[in-house]
Amino acid sequence: xxxxxxxxxxxxxxxxxxxxxxxxxxxxxxxxxxxxxxxxxxxxxxxxxxxxxxxxxxxxxxxxxxxxxxxxxxxxxxxxxxxxxxxxxxxxxxxxxxxxxxxxxxxxxxxxxxxxxxxxxxxxxxxxxxxxxxxxxxxxxxxxxxxxxxxxxxxxxxxxxxxxxxxxxxxxxxxxxxxxxxxxxxxxxxxxxxxxxxxxxxxxxxxxxxx
Numbered sequence: 001x002x003x004x005x006x007x008x009x010x011x012x013x014x015x016x017x018x019x020x021x022x023x024x025x026x027x028x029x030x031x032x033x034x035x036x037x038x039x040x041x042x043x044x045x046x047x048x049x050x051x052x053x054x055x056x057x058x059x060x061x062x063x064x065x066x067x068x069x070x071x072x073x074x075x076x077x078x079x080x081x082x083x084x085x086x087x088x089x090x091x092x093x094x095x096x097x098x099x100x101x102x103x104x105x106x107x108x109x110x111x112x113x114x115x116x117x118x119x120x121x122x123x124x125x126x127x128x129x130x131x132x133x134x135x136x137x138x139x140x141x142x143x144x145x146x147x148x149x150x151x152x153x154x155x156x157x158x159x160x161x162x163x164x165x166x167x168x169x170x171x172x173x174x175x176x177x178x179x180x181x182x183x184x185x186x187x188x189x190x191x192x193x194x195x196x197x198x199x200x201x202x203x204x205x206x207x208x209x210x211x
Contacts, residue, residue: 002172002173002174005064005173006114006173006175008062008063008064009062009114009127009131010114010116011062012058012061012062012114012127012130012131013114013115013126013127013130013131014114014115014116016058016061016127016130017115017121017125019054019129019130020124020125020126020127020128020129020130021124021125022129023051023054023128023129023130024109024124024125024126024128027109027128027138030044030047034090039090040088040090041086041087041088041089041090041091041146041149041150042082042083042086042087042088042149043082044090044146044149045078045081045082045086045149045154046078046079046082046083048078048139048142049075049076049078049079049082050075051075051128051129051135051138051139052071052072052074052075052078052135052139053071053072053075054129054130054135055067055071055129055130055131055132055135056068056071056072056075058130058131059071067132070132070161071132074157074161077157078154078157078158081151081153081154081157082149085151085153085154086149086150086151086154087149087150087151089150090146090149091146091147091150092145092146092147093144093145093146093147097144097145097147097187097191098144098145100141100144100184100187101140101141101142101143101144101145101146102141102145103141103184104137104138104140104141104144104180104184105137105138105141105142105145106141107134107137107141107180107181107184108126108128108134108135108136108137108138108139108141109123109126109128109134109138110122110123110126111126111127111128111131111133111134111137111177112126112177113133113175113177114127114131115127132165133165133166133169133175133178133181136158136161136162136165136181136185137162137180137181137184139158139162140158140159140162140181140184140185140188141184143155143158143159143188144184144187144188144191147191148188148191148192152192155188155189155191155192156189156192158188159185159186159188159189159192160185160189161185162181162182162184162185162188163182163185163186163189165178165181166178166179166180166181166182166185167182169181170182
């Protein structure tokens with residue numbers, strides 16, 4: 001069974017490189033937008049919910065009902081939280097969480113597994129938005145960077161999914177790099193157990209707010 005799952009993951013990563021590249025472009029564009037203008041945190045959270053739905057689509061293409069169920073559910077719950085629980089004001093977390101978040105985002109961006117060919121192509125065609133682990137790594141990274149959009153429920157949801165798929169990757173599929181996924185999930189879940197650092201949060205906009 002594990003060999004079949006790994007073969008399907010490799011097929012997705014290699015046959016859908018164009019979609020992976022599109023997700024890299026979307027994420028890069030989002031970073032530019034966040035740097036240059038004020039953005040509603042709820043809109044960002046809703047946009048991120050499309051990534052699990054993309055993973056579910058790939059799972060349907062490869063015939064993996066478990067991943068279809070898990071990632072459709074994740075995407076829908078993220079959409080629900082974006083409309084009901086996350087903060088409209090997008091804020092930067094404390095320094096340690098920002099550092100951890102940057103590491104996890106980078107890990108998801110270049111996730112070094114499944115893709116055939118030279119290593120440099122991971123910079124733009126790693127299976128982000130296609131496979132569970134790189135997608136969850138990026139989602140956890142963004143959650144750490146933004147104090148989980150002010151939502152403990154969001155942190156627990158994304159962190160729990162990251163821990164589950166990290167455990168599956170390491171102990172079922174033998175993908176040892178998913179220890180990084182488990183480490184990020186542990187950090188996010190630990191952060192969810194602590195008070196939100198609203199006092200330390202720095203608004204992610206470059207405009208002066210009206211008095």
